Amino acid sequence: MLFNSTHFLIFFPIVAIGFFCLPHRWRTIWLLAASAYFYMAFVPAYVLILFGMILVDYFAGWQIGKSQGRRRGFWLWFSVFSTCLILFIFKYFDFINGNLAALAEFIHWNYPIGILGLLLPIGLSFHTFQSLGYVIDVYRGVRLPEKNFLVYALYVMFFPQLVAGPIERSTRLLPQLHLPVFFDSNRVSSGLRLMLWGFFKKIMIADNAALIVGTIYAQPENYGGLALALGTAFFALQIYADFSGYSDIAIGSARVLGYDLMLNFNHPYFSKTVAEFWRRWHISLMNWFRDYVYIPLGGSRVPTGRWLANVFVVFLLSGLWHGANWTFVIWGLLNAVYLVIGKFTASITKYLPALIKVVITFILINITWIFFRAETVSQALEILKTIGVSLVSGTFWLDLINLPVIAETWGLSKNTFIALAIATLILIAADWASEFKWSEKWWPKLSRPFRWAAYYTLIIFIILFGYFGAKAFIYFQF
Amino acid sequence: MRRFFLQSFLFLLPLLLVYLVIIFKLYSANEFVSGRQIIDRVAAGQNNLLIGRVYVAFGLDLELEIFKALQPRVTTLGNSRALQFRREFFQDEVSFYNLALSGNVFAYRDFLRSIPVGAEPELIIVALEQSFFNPHTDVEINQVFASEGTSQIDYLSVAVESFRGFIQGKFRSKVPADARVSKCYEPIGLDAVLNSNGFRSDGSHRYGAIISYPNHPDNEDFAFRNSLERVEKGINLFVQGDKIDETRIKELESFLAEAEQRGIHIVAFLPPYAPTVYQKMISLGEGYSYLPKLNQRLNELFKKTGHRYFNFSDLAKWGSGDQEFIDGVHGSEKAYLRIFIAMAERDPRLRALVDIRKLKKDLIQTESNLEVYGCHRS
Numbered sequence: 001m002l003f004n005s006t007h008f009l010i011f012f013p014i015v016a017i018g019f020f021c022l023p024h025r026w027r028t029i030w031l032l033a034a035s036a037y038f039y040m041a042f043v044p045a046y047v048l049i050l051f052g053m054i055l056v057d058y059f060a061g062w063q064i065g066k067s068q069g070r071r072r073g074f075w076l077w078f079s080v081f082s083t084c085l086i087l088f089i090f091k092y093f094d095f096i097n098g099n100l101a102a103l104a105e106f107i108h109w110n111y112p113i114g115i116l117g118l119l120l121p122i123g124l125s126f127h128t129f130q131s132l133g134y135v136i137d138v139y140r141g142v143r144l145p146e147k148n149f150l151v152y153a154l155y156v157m158f159f160p161q162l163v164a165g166p167i168e169r170s171t172r173l174l175p176q177l178h179l180p181v182f183f184d185s186n187r188v189s190s191g192l193r194l195m196l197w198g199f200f201k202k203i204m205i206a207d208n209a210a211l212i213v214g215t216i217y218a219q220p221e222n223y224g225g226l227a228l229a230l231g232t233a234f235f236a237l238q239i240y241a242d243f244s245g246y247s248d249i250a251i252g253s254a255r256v257l258g259y260d261l262m263l264n265f266n267h268p269y270f271s272k273t274v275a276e277f278w279r280r281w282h283i284s285l286m287n288w289f290r291d292y293v294y295i296p297l298g299g300s301r302v303p304t305g306r307w308l309a310n311v312f313v314v315f316l317l318s319g320l321w322h323g324a325n326w327t328f329v330i331w332g333l334l335n336a337v338y339l340v341i342g343k344f345t346a347s348i349t350k351y352l353p354a355l356i357k358v359v360i361t362f363i364l365i366n367i368t369w370i371f372f373r374a375e376t377v378s379q380a381l382e383i384l385k386t387i388g389v390s391l392v393s394g395t396f397w398l399d400l401i402n403l404p405v406i407a408e409t410w411g412l413s414k415n416t417f418i419a420l421a422i423a424t425l426i427l428i429a430a431d432w433a434s435e436f437k438w439s440e441k442w443w444p445k446l447s448r449p450f451r452w453a454a455y456y457t458l459i460i461f462i463i464l465f466g467y468f469g470a471k472a473f474i475y476f477q478f
Numbered sequence: 479m480r481r482f483f484l485q486s487f488l489f490l491l492p493l494l495l496v497y498l499v500i501i502f503k504l505y506s507a508n509e510f511v512s513g514r515q516i517i518d519r520v521a522a523g524q525n526n527l528l529i530g531r532v533y534v535a536f537g538l539d540l541e542l543e544i545f546k547a548l549q550p551r552v553t554t555l556g557n558s559r560a561l562q563f564r565r566e567f568f569q570d571e572v573s574f575y576n577l578a579l580s581g582n583v584f585a586y587r588d589f590l591r592s593i594p595v596g597a598e599p600e601l602i603i604v605a606l607e608q609s610f611f612n613p614h615t616d617v618e619i620n621q622v623f624a625s626e627g628t629s630q631i632d633y634l635s636v637a638v639e640s641f642r643g644f645i646q647g648k649f650r651s652k653v654p655a656d657a658r659v660s661k662c663y664e665p666i667g668l669d670a671v672l673n674s675n676g677f678r679s680d681g682s683h684r685y686g687a688i689i690s691y692p693n694h695p696d697n698e699d700f701a702f703r704n705s706l707e708r709v710e711k712g713i714n715l716f717v718q719g720d721k722i723d724e725t726r727i728k729e730l731e732s733f734l735a736e737a738e739q740r741g742i743h744i745v746a747f748l749p750p751y752a753p754t755v756y757q758k759m760i761s762l763g764e765g766y767s768y769l770p771k772l773n774q775r776l777n778e779l780f781k782k783t784g785h786r787y788f789n790f791s792d793l794a795k796w797g798s799g800d801q802e803f804i805d806g807v808h809g810s811e812k813a814y815l816r817i818f819i820a821m822a823e824r825d826p827r828l829r830a831l832v833d834i835r836k837l838k839k840d841l842i843q844t845e846s847n848l849e850v851y852g853c854h855r856s
Contacts, residue, residue: 006634020479185482452489459493463641468634 001041003249004203004468011038015159016256024180028150031257035159039122042163046121049086050157056082057131058152061138065145072139079135087128090120095324123163125321129288131156134170136292143171151177158259160250164243166264166284173259181258191255193455197430198248200458205427206242207467208420209234212410217373220383225390226399227406228383232366235373237424240269243282267431269365272357273349274338277365285321289314312336322372327380331371338364419465500640503649507671509533510631513540516666520679521547524664525565526853528684530676531667532643533636538579541681542592549597550575552831555586556605558683559749559807562814563603565680566851572831576681583610583726586733590740601827602737604746606730608791609715611772613723616713653690662853682811685804689848698805705755705806709762715807718765722772727779734783743827744785748773750793750813752803786825790817801847810848815841 001007015034022030040047060079064072094115104111134155137143146152155174161167216223216231223231247264254261268280278286290299297310312333319332342349349357367384374380390396399406412420433439443451504510509531516529517540529536545553550573554560560578568574577589583606593599609615643649651672663670663678670676674686688697699705708716737744751759759766773789780787790796793813802813809817819837822828844850 006632009634183479183482185479185485188482455489456492463638464645466638468638 001038003246004199004207007041012253019181019257020183027181028148028154028177031159032150032154032157035154035157035162038159039157039162042122043119049121049124050127051153053083053086053127053131054153054156057135057156058146058149061135061145061152064135064138076135076139080132083128083132083135087124089116090118090124092320092324094118126165126167127156127162129167129285129321133167133288133292134174137170143174146170146174148178158254160254160257160259161261164246164250165282166247166250166262167288168261168284172262176259184258187258188256191252191257194252194255195249196252196455196458198245198250198252200423200462201241201245201248201427203462203466203468204423204458205420206238206245207469208412208416208423208465209238209241211412211467213238213373215409215411217375220374220379220386223386223406224399225387225396226403229366229387229396232370232373232383235369236269236362236366239369239372240265241427267435269362270358270431270435271361272354273346274335274342274361274364277361278335278339285318289318293317308340311339315339326377327371327374330377330380331368334368334371338368416465419461423461423465496641496644497637500644500649504533504636504640504668507668508666509668511666513543516540517543517547520544525679526662526664527666527679528663528670528674528676529666529678530670530673530686532648532669533639534631534667536579536677538577541577541579544681545575545577546597548573548575549599551599552601552603553599554578554603554605554681555580555589556603556749557607559607559809560603560605561677561681561683562809562811563818564678564682564811564851567815567818567837568831569833574680576683578605578681583607583733584729587729587736590733590736590742593740595740598740598742600741601743601745601831603821603828604744605749606746606776607715608748608769608772609717611722611726612717612719612768613721614717614719615715616717617715652687685808685810685848688804689810689846692801692848702752702755702800702803702806705752706758708806709755709758712765716759718762719768720764720771722768722775727775731779734779734785738784744783745788745821745825745828746776746780746785747788747817747821748776748791749807750790750798750803750809750817752800752806752809753792753794753798754800755806756792756794786821786828788817788821788824790820793817796820804848811850812841812844812846812848815850 001011011034015031018030018034019027036047039050057079060075063075067075094117097113097115101111101113134146134152138145146155151174154177155168155170156162158168158173158177213231213235216227217235220228220231244265251261251264262284264282264284266280266283268277271277271280294310294314297313298306299310300307302310315332315336316329317332318335319328319330322328322331352360370383371377371380374383387396390399407417410417430439516527519527521544552568552572552574554563554576556578557580558578561576563574563576563578565574586604590598607617609617649668649672653673663674665671665674665676667676669686674690675684676686677683688694691697694700705716708714712718734744750756759769769791773791776787776789793802793809793816796816798809798813798816802810802816804810815837818832819834819841822832822834822837840850
């Protein structure tokens with residue numbers, strides 16, 4: 001079920017009202033049933049895979065808690081292996097198989113294994129990491145195994161964050177699921193406001209920007225350097241508004257129900273370095289990699305060569321986590337290169353003005369977005385080449401004169417384009433105010449009519465100019 | 479909790495009031511009448527419907543159901559440029575239903591196969607959209623016999639689009655009260671009620687607002703400005719080309735053969751452009767050289783069959799003019815009556831189903847440039 005659908009707009013109030021009307025002892029079952037229904041709106045049969053994973057990891061966690069010595073390690077690896085096997089079969093088998101087949105063809109070897117062509121269960125990468133995190137936490141002794149199976153199942157399946165995160169930690173979410181929740185109008189209002197903001201980002205900004213990006217990236221050979229650069233910048237806007245919008249709706253809906261999910265985006269495009277960007281973008285995923293991969297490998301407290309390897313391993317895995325395609329692998333490795341270069345040049349770049357650093361970081365990240373968005377590596381390289389050549393030759397700047405004509409082919413009406421521009425400015429202003437904590441200080445002091453007028457502005461923007469073609473969130477494909 | 483719900487209600491009250499007005503207007507305009515009801519009423523012989531819903535499409539799925547229920551002797555295939563053929567063009571005892579909502583020539587055989595044996599129409603009039611035979615066309619060619627619209631109601635979409643329409647003034651009538659056809663039609667849907675636009679019971683289409691104000695500057699294609707701009711840019715039905723797509727010719731050939739096997743007579747034609755628009759296309763020299771090649775190829779193709787083909791691209795040659803056009807690519811009912819008479823005079827099987835003398839008299843006597851038969855025939 002998509003958040004931006006009639007189905008969810010009916011589903012969520014029913015779930016929320018039912019939740020607060022039911023006694024606490026029934027609420028876990030209620031939310032579990034609602035989460036199962038939410039997940040089954042995609043491919044109903046895949047809920048069985050989810051249940052299977054929950055059973056395996058719950059059982060493994062229980063066994064780790066009961067066991068001593070090497071048996072604990074056995075159950076840990078049992079859980080890791082079985083969980084990753086599911087991920088491998090659905091997500092990576094065809095990619096690896098396809099590459100082996102290409103290699104076999106190259107060396108004239110008859111390769112017999114065909115593709116599976118399985119549809120990826122939605123959110124598989126997210127709840128895989130979430131449940132793996134639980135088992136590892138139990139193994140490390142960070143928390144005891146969860147006794148209540150239904151509560152554990154809800155921890156994995158909790159519908160606000162089930163299909164696209166934030167990837168919650170067992171130490172944060174599981175304790176909350178045990179506590180009784182009381183209706184708090186301030187908390188519910190806060191949650192609804194966050195959801196509204198998320199819908200504004202998704203429907204008004206991300207989905208309209210997606211039309212422009214889709215047009216340009218469908219046939220990049222038809223566009224010059226400036227259009228391709230702008231298309232990439234629009235993609236930077238699209239993916240941020242889409243993913244952070246989803247996270248806002250997820251966090252907001254959980255907040256309405258009385259649960260606190262972790263922050264997933266912290267105004268990443270204000271970052272002054274790539275390292276800082278990765279502390280602000282998809283925070284839950286990068287924290288997971290930090291705590292369960294990077295630090296166990298030694299982190300930065302190792303010799304330089306080993307540290308380099310650690311960084312590359314983390315970003316290689318991050319790239320593969322995003323998708324079984326060489327474009328994602330290169331995207332990940334490019335970020336690793338940036339991080340390494342950034343560390344070695346920190347002593348020089350620290351003297352640059354903050355604004356220059358922000359702009360440079362934004363450009364570097366946009367270069368990686370080209371690989372993230374392109375269909376193939378060769379397409380990404382061709383786009384980079386076109387942009388590069390146009391910059392060198394000067395046509396990049398000459399195209400500015402023809403920009404209104406070029407923009408007419410992007411698939412948005414003039415009014416919607418203007419609305420998108422205004423909405424983007426609103427987003428930047430809101431993020432700016434939040435970055436410096438101004439909004440936390442003065443927003444509550446504003447009068448109710450003024451605040452309501454602001455909310456109505458968002459609602460009117462969404463209704464009048466939002467894109468209602470029910471586009472799935474980008475990160476659903478992961 | 480009570481205070482929270484009260485505050486939420488007060489917050490949403492302005493929006494709820496607007497939607498209350500919108501829902502009232504839509505409901506009173508019969509916008510939400512179900513497809514099933516429409517099918518049943520047309521099948522039962524109700525000839526006075528004018529279906530002009532704004533937020534629920536009159537999809538091909540609905541039309542196919544009506545076609546199956548009526549099992550007409552004559553039908554029409556093609557895109558919107560075939561929607562002006564009316565039941566009134568035929569003799570009283572000849573049943574007719576206009577099924578033109580898809581110009582996808584690849585799908586016509588699907589249509590034939592969907593008709594049970596024994597339920598075939600005797601004759602099908604087919605409008606062959608010229609641009610579909612241009613390999614460079616920018617029009618999406620779907621392989622399935624379906625219109626882009628569906629008759630299912632998407633309530634979120636209705637909620638959003640109706641609000642936008644309300645703000646943009648689409649809930650105000652574009653035609654004077656005395657020009658609305660509510661006296662002789664039962665309008666279903668907002669467009670039918672306000673603007674007398676819509677699909678009649680026989681599947682043909684009525685352009686209400688343009689019939690009332692043919693030369694209004696607000697008309698989208700006033701003085702064919704939109705069409706002429708598309709010709710200049712070579713977009714949207716006006717992509718230039720110098721070749722024809724043989725795959726699509728082959729597909730048409732297969733359709734004609736299958737129709738012959740089923741005992742169905744085909745009368746096909748290239749639909750007209752407004753003379754000003756056509757002259758603009760020709761003035762571009764080699765730009766639209768695929769058109770005469772298409773005409774020649776179709777002549778050769780149809781000569782080998784028992785079916786008939788006509789080229790009405792330049793309707794000025796048949797006595798029509800710009801004044802008989804709704805826009806640059808859609809002729810009016812009067813223009814299509816002219817086309818129909820020309821085809822009937824030359825095709826014996828079509829001629830057997832009509833009263834040519836009466837049609838010619840109706841054509842001469844009509845005062846309007848766009849409409850011949852105002853109301854439906856009872």
